[in-house]
Structures are given as C-alpha cells and as structure tokens.
Amino acid sequence: MTTTASLAFIGGGNMAGALINGLIEDGTVPDRITVAEPDTQRREQLAARFGIHTTEDNSSAVMSAGIVVLAVKPQVLKEVARSLAPALAQGRPLCISIAAGIRHAALQRWLGEAIPLVRAMPNTPAMLQAGATGLYAPESVSEAHRNAAEHVLRSVGIVVWVEDEALMDAVTAVSGSGPAYFFLFMEAMEQAAVDMGLPAETARLLVRQTALGATRMALESDLDLATLRLGVTSPGGTTERAIRQFEEQGLRTLVNDALKAACERSRELSEELEKE
Ligand SMILES: NC(=O)c1ccc[n+]([C@@H]2O[C@H](COP(=O)([O-])OP(=O)(O)OC[C@H]3O[C@@H](n4cnc5c(N)ncnc54)[C@H](OP(=O)(O)O)[C@@H]3O)[C@@H](O)[C@H]2O)c1
Numbered sequence: 320m321t322t323t324a325s326l327a328f329i330g331g332g333n334m335a336g337a338l339i340n341g342l343i344e345d346g347t348v349p350d351r352i353t354v355a356e357p358d359t360q361r362r363e364q365l366a367a368r369f370g371i372h373t374t375e376d377n378s379s380a381v382m383s384a385g386i387v388v389l390a391v392k393p394q395v396l397k398e399v400a401r402s403l404a405p406a407l408a409q410g411r412p413l414c415i416s417i418a419a420g421i422r423h424a425a426l427q428r429w430l431g432e433a434i435p436l437v438r439a440m441p442n443t444p445a446m447l448q449a450g451a452t453g454l455y456a457p458e459s460v461s462e463a464h465r466n467a468a469e470h471v472l473r474s475v476g477i478v479v480w481v482e483d484e485a486l487m488d489a490v491t492a493v494s495g496s497g498p499a500y501f502f503l504f505m506e507a508m509e510q511a512a513v514d515m516g517l518p519a520e521t522a523r524l525l526v527r528q529t530a531l532g533a534t535r536m537a538l539e540s541d542l543d544l545a546t547l548r549l550g551v552t553s554p555g556g557t558t559e560r561a562i563r564q565f566e567e568q569g570l571r572t573l574v575n576d577a578l579k580a581a582c583e584r585s586r587e588l589s590e591e592l593e594k595e
Pocket residue numbers: 329330331332333334335355356357358361377390391392393395399417418419440441442443495
C-alpha cells in the first residue's frame with residue numbers, strides 16, 4: 320500500500336474536507352481521490368475546491384479504491400457500512416473509520432470480516448493540519464496497511480497508536496474533546512480580562528497569543544510542564560498567587576473528573592451506537 324493508492328471518501332463533510340486538503344498539500348494527486356456524498360452542493364464545492372472526483376453512489380466510489388475513508392456521522396455508519404459490504408468484498412481495500420465511538424469489531428462485522436480495517440480518532444485542529452489522531456488496529460492488520468492509514472492521518476497532524484482499543488475512549492476524552500477544554504479555559508480568561516477593565520479586543524488578542532506562545536513553549540522545549548510553569552512563577556509574585564487559587568480550588572481534581580466523565584461517555588456512546 321503506497322501513497323499512490325487511490326482513495327475514496329464516504330461522506331464529504333468537515334473531516335473529509337480536512338483530510339483531503341491535508342493529503343493534497345502532502346502531494347497526493349487530486350485525480351486519485353473520489354468523494355461519495357449525497358449533497359449535490361457539497362459535491363460541487365469539493366470538486367471546485369480540490370479538483371477531485373465526486374459521486375453520489377457510495378459503492379461505485381469504493382470499486383477501484385485502494386483506501387476507503389469512512390467519514391460519515393457515527394449514527395449512519397452501520398447502514399452505510401452494511402450497504403458497502405458487497406462492493407468492498409471485491410477489491411478488499413483498506414478501510415479507515417474516523418467515526419467516533421464505533422468500535423472495531425462492530426464495524427468489521429458490518430463491512431465484512433475480510434476487510435482490513437483501521438480505526439482513527441482525529442480532532443478538529445485537523446482542519447489546520449494541526450490535528451492529533453489516535454489510531455487502533457488489531458494484530459491481523461498488516462504493517463503496510465498500518466503505514467497507509469498512518470500516512471492518511473499524518474497529513475493533518477500527529478498520530479499515535481494505541482495497542483488496546485479500550486484506550487480509544489481515553490484518546491477521545493483527551494484529544495478528541497480536548498480543543499473544547501482549551502476554548503473554555505480561554506473563554507474564562509477572556510472574561511476575566513474584560514472584568515478587570517481590558518477592552519474585549521485586547522483581551523481576545525492577549526489570551527489567544529498567550530495560549531499559542533505557551534503551547535509552542537511546551538512543544539518546543541525539552542523541559543517538562545511543571546518546570547516551564549515554575550519558570551514563570553517567581554516566589555511571592557503574581558503568577559504564584561493565581562496558581563495557588565487554581566490549586567486550592569481543586570483544578571487538578573476537576574480536570575481529572577472531567578476527562579474521566581468524557582471517557583465514560585465515550586464508552587456509553589459506543590454501546591448505544593452499536594446496538595443491532
Ligand atoms: N468533527 C470532529 O471533531 C470529529 C473528530 C473525530 C472524529 N469525527 C468523526 O468524523 C466523522 C465525520 O464528521 P464530520 O464532522 O466531518 O461530519 P459532517 O460534516 O456531518 O460530515 C458527514 C458527511 O457525510 C454525509 N453523509 C450522510 N449520509 C451519508 C451516506 N449515507 N453516504 C455518504 N455520505 C453521507 C453528510 O451529508 P449530509 O450533510 O447531506 O447528511 C456529510 O456531508 C464522524 O463520524 C465523526 O464522529 C469528527
């Protein structure tokens with residue numbers, strides 16, 4: 320399986336658009352990409368933006384594909400997968416599911432047991448090629464197929480593999496939902512900045528640039544997060560006073576509880592989505 324394999328996307332929504340953009344930026348020839356999407360306007364937009372092929376027929380899209388990316392909402396995936404099974408059985412392309420919550424075994428049943436299948440959990444920064452994706456495949460999936468799946472998802476950011484599929488719920492709680500936690504924290508900081516008298520636009524700029532700067536320091540430094548934090552925390556200073564408030568009011572417990580709640584919800588959603 321190489322980067323020259325032709326790709327079919329089933330569902331041409333936001334995530335498919337992000338992946339197609341990433342793949343083309345990464346050197347995939349648009350002519351090798353087909354999107355199956357029911358919405359005519361969306362098909363036209365995708366064709367105009369990327370110069371790719373589009374169709375409204377899912378089965379015809381996968382017929383000559385080497386890689387099929389399942390990019391529909393989880394709620395419709397069972398129906399879509401079952402109806403694709405006969406077409407997939409012919410060429411047995413690598414399937415990559417980006418649907419939240421649907422576990423490997425359930426999807427494998429719907430697609431057909433002989434189809435190589437990798438499960439991926441990307442996140443919305445994939446739209447800026449700054450995504451973080453968790454990948455899972457059982458041992459039966461070959462190295463070549465794993466590499467091909469990794470190549471697709473790496474076009475929109477970093478990828479990590481988990482060996483135990485149960486950990487995909489943790490990936491969902493950390494990086495899948497994660498952007499929203501940072502947005503919430505930034506919202507709270509912006510509100511506090513305005514409450515202290517800063518103009519809204521100034522608050523907006525200061526908070527977002529600070530988030531970017533801190534993230535870049537965390538990513539680009541060899542130091543751990545606690546050391547970076549201590550580097551901004553002079554004894555008796557302003558940061559120390561704020562950090563003490565966060566610690567005394569239980570920020571760490573709150574974050575721990577919130578992520579565990581997200582992880583639990585991810586497990587529940589899997590049960591709900593996979594009901595026969
Ligand atoms: N967005 C995220 O943060 C995120 C993160 C990780 C994983 N995901 C997963 O990525 C998948 C796609 O999410 P998204 O945000 O890109 O959703 P989306 O924008 O709604 O895209 C789904 C697309 O699939 C199309 N579709 C619906 N039924 C179809 C069918 N039977 N055959 C082919 N296409 C069909 C939809 O068309 P209509 O609009 O006309 O129905 C829509 O264009 C989901 O499974 C989601 O769990 C998303």
